[in-house]
Amino acid sequence: MVDNLANLEERLPPAQLKKEVLILGGGFSGTKLASFLARHDVKVTVIERGEKQDSYFCLDDKTFLRSDLVPENVTFLPKSTLVKLSGHLGSFQATITTEGNRVVIEPSVIVIATGYSKKKESTFLPPGKTIFLEELAELLKESKAESLTFKGRKIDRISFIFDQVNDDIKIPFFLLFKTLLSLKSRFSCETYVFCKDVKVSFPSGERLYRKAREEGVLFFKYEDFPAFSDEREDFLITWEEKGRDPSLSVNLRSDLLVIPEHIFPGDASSLSAITGIPLNKGGYLMEDNPQFLSILTNRKGIYVLGGCHFPHLFTEVEKLAYATATEILKLFYGDTYHPSFPLAQVDPQKCALCYTCVRICPHKAVTIEKYAERNIYYIKGNSLSWYAAYIERMACFGCGICIAECPARAISFIEDEVKQ
């Protein structure tokens, strides 16, 4: 039995962490993080589901670099997906399919930086007179004409309708304000926005909203979704304004209707099944503690960044990528890693192999092991061999849940031994 702290530290030597990180997702957040880490001699592998031939890596906070010029210590694997994950902080085994082949890599740390997905769906489309917000933004970027046309028709009146957006996601409103200002600066069309509420709680949100109104954009708030009637040349919108007499409905004619794409969590649910990180109510990968750093998860050594966690604006993603890099560099600092106490341990001689701790550990720190083969310190000699629960100290958060639930009282905190 261990009886002092010196013995305990001898028994639990610090872990050596290889400076190797696997990033899932080669979009803005993944490449931004890769560039931060690459500058600190971390070996980074970025896997990306798509081809991303035109992917960009950022060299510093402003410059972007083409993918054929990525830093030497960054490996970029296009057409690649994570299919299986085992191990823990310092020694993950990630099975990846890459261009049809299956490979296993063993990073110390994993960052999930996959994005969100977008769906174009609407039940109220006046045919030929509706466009999605991102399509309009692209059209404005490409068009050099002096007047706005869509499918051969000149557009003088545009209505934006924001009904289906998730209340917490600010990206559609950011793009809306940018598009409105671009429209107003180039074309003299009348511009209306219909929404239940205007979301401005993001950096520059208030300023962009005020500017759009100063430029003549009219915002209408409604309770009940407006009615559309398709006319020959245009369409008619009828609605009741929020806070006004419901018997007074308002009519307005428009040539083009703009609706936002529906944003949803992409492949978060399959990544949740592979990594053991739970999903939140919206279907995104959940942070460990909403009051703390949002990049931390229930798994030590696995971080979430980017749209799989929440569709942030680019400026916010950049800050989170920096925070993630800082957390990872802290782990690698000094070449060795000491897991902090408290840490739980199993007495395999008492374990009844009921699997309760495996099932309830929120941090995936418990496995069932054949003890003699792992040469756990409890075994004297090699003659004994049996299966029992095993707690990986590199994965344990010391929450104590398993200690409270173990029916055989086989689990205790390691540091409690020191106090005895």
Ligand code: SF4
């Ligand atoms: S809960 Fe206790 S008895 Fe059950 S597997 Fe875990 S350590 Fe063994």
Ligand code: SF4
């Ligand atoms: S103390 Fe918490 S984190 Fe550690 S093994 Fe038990 S349940 Fe898991």
